[in-house]
Amino acid sequence: MIRLIKGFHDILPEDTPKWDFLVRTAKATLEAFGYREIVPPIMERTELFARGIGELTDIVEKEMYTFEDKGGETLSLRPEATAGILRAVVEHALLRQDPILKLYAIGPMFRRERPSKGRFRQFFQVDAEVLGDDSPQTDAETILAAYCIMENIGAQGLMMEINSVGCPVCRATYREVLRNYLEPHLSVLCDDCRRRYERNPLRVLDCKVDRCVEIAAKAPLISNRLDESCREHFDAVKRSLELVGVPFREEPRMVRGLDYYTRTAFEIVHEELGRSKAVGGGGRYDNLIKELGGPEVSGIGFAIGLERLSMGIPDDDPRFARSIDVYVAPVGDNALNACFTVVNALRRAGLSCEARYTAKSLKSHMRAADRCGAQRVIMIGEDELARNEATVRDMTTKEQTPVKMDELVNFLLGEKR
Numbered sequence: 535m536i537r538l539i540k541g542f543h544d545i546l547p548e549d550t551p552k553w554d555f556l557v558r559t560a561k562a563t564l565e566a567f568g569y570r571e572i573v574p575p576i577m578e579r580t581e582l583f584a585r586g587i588g589e590l591t592d593i594v595e596k597e598m599y600t601f602e603d604k605g606g607e608t609l610s611l612r613p614e615a616t617a618g619i620l621r622a623v624v625e626h627a628l629l630r631q632d633p634i635l636k637l638y639a640i641g642p643m644f645r646r647e648r649p650s651k652g653r654f655r656q657f658f659q660v661d662a663e664v665l666g667d668d669s670p671q672t673d674a675e676t677i678l679a680a681y682c683i684m685e686n687i688g689a690q691g692l693m694m695e696i697n698s699v700g701c702p703v704c705r706a707t708y709r710e711v712l713r714n715y716l717e718p719h720l721s722v723l724c725d726d727c728r729r730r731y732e733r734n735p736l737r738v739l740d741c742k743v744d745r746c747v748e749i750a751a752k753a754p755l756i757s758n759r760l761d762e763s764c765r766e767h768f769d770a771v772k773r774s775l776e777l778v779g780v781p782f783r784e785e786p787r788m789v790r791g792l793d794y795y796t797r798t799a800f801e802i803v804h805e806e807l808g809r810s811k812a813v814g815g816g817g818r819y820d821n822l823i824k825e826l827g828g829p830e831v832s833g834i835g836f837a838i839g840l841e842r843l844s845m846g847i848p849d850d851d852p853r854f855a856r857s858i859d860v861y862v863a864p865v866g867d868n869a870l871n872a873c874f875t876v877v878n879a880l881r882r883a884g885l886s887c888e889a890r891y892t893a894k895s896l897k898s899h900m901r902a903a904d905r906c907g908a909q910r911v912i913m914i915g916e917d918e919l920a921r922n923e924a925t926v927r928d929m930t931t932k933e934q935t936p937v938k939m940d941e942l943v944n945f946l947l948g949e950k951r
């Protein structure tokens with residue numbers, strides 16, 4: 535047998551109702567906030583991610599699925615959605631039609647990480663971006679949109695953590711402060727962090743290796759080094775979050791994994807998920823669009839991981855139970871044609887229906903109806919055929935009603951719960 539690729543996963547039919555609920559809720563929430571959907575491809579030129587995410591990030595250095603295609607181009611499966619969305623925005627000059635763009639995308643991302651609970655190599659993200667508006671209200675509204683997706687889904691035990699990582703000016707000052715702090719600890723840091731120290735010391739704060747986490751925990755805070763306008767912006771974001779009642783916690787050590795963030799950064803964490811506790815995260819990126827060849831326009835966005843979100847919701851929630859309107863049971867071969875006609879007439883009238891043409895006994899039909907979660911069963915046997923009727927059984931009340939064949943569709947449409 536050929537097996538699934540390590541770190542990839544199937545979403546089985548029993549899981550798709552829950553999955554579909556997550557996707558539909560995320561879409562409806564984002565559309566209520568004025569976002570429109572965009573569907574970029576799952577593969578782009580590698581260069582886009584190197585430039586958009588940052589050459590020195592773990593994602594670009596170690597985790598991308600990159601290959602040379604037969605034409606000699608180097609391509610990568612997308613590890614995140616923002617770079618591809620921004621590429622599309624710049625390429626189609628979408629900001630010229632609409633100076634403030636609110637876009638979302640939903641689909642699979644690929645990172646060759648070490649698989650563990652809640653950490654996959656293919657995982658789905660809901661990704662939202664607002665371009666062209668650098669007001670603190672927009673930051674707060676973006677955070678609220680992420681929060682509302684979780685709230686509408688009914689996820690429990692989540693916490694919003696926020697920070698400001700400053701602008702390139704205050705970050706340059708902070709980088710030096712951080713280097714000075716890290717220097718005496720260099721021999722203890724992991725190999726990756728020693729490299730990060732040279733080229734991008736902020737990455738050390740994001741390292742998951744225990745001894746680096748310990749050192750990072752005592753590092754000076756970027757929040758103490760913000761310049762006046764970054765500080766004012768952050769204060770205004772917090773005030774706006776309070777106005778709309780989003781509970782949050784300041785997390786002065788959060789820097790997020792990607793290079794492009796400026797000012798507001800946030801994560802939604804789930805304590806029970808341990809190390810992979812972030813369900814979603816995002817932040818402002820005021821220089822990225824220009825970096826990708828576009829105009830000097832600010833942006834802010836977030837991504838929520840659907841697998842992690844799904845882990846917080848019980849599988850046996852009755853909302854995800856299998857259900858169809860009608861199961862049609864032919865009792866005896868003589869009823870086959872009548873049943874075949876009825877089931878397909880009901881489907882064309884818009885009811886969800888199932889029938890088993892090979893089941894023989896009424897008992898096996900009833901078992902099949904239960905498996906499908908049928909609300910009603912239509913039984914047609916010799917007696918019914920003789921009277922040109924069907925027997926409709928309500929599976930909740932167990933009540934049985936004889937209905938004339940040509941009245942079946944209207945009867946069931948009228949009764950549809």
Ligand code: AMP
Binds near residue numbers: 813816839841842
């Ligand atoms: P990031 O793009 O790294 O900020 O991740 C945003 C969200 O995507 C995270 O909070 C997770 O919910 C999800 N995510 C990121 N990486 C993975 C992964 N390897 N497996 C599953 N979900 C992931």
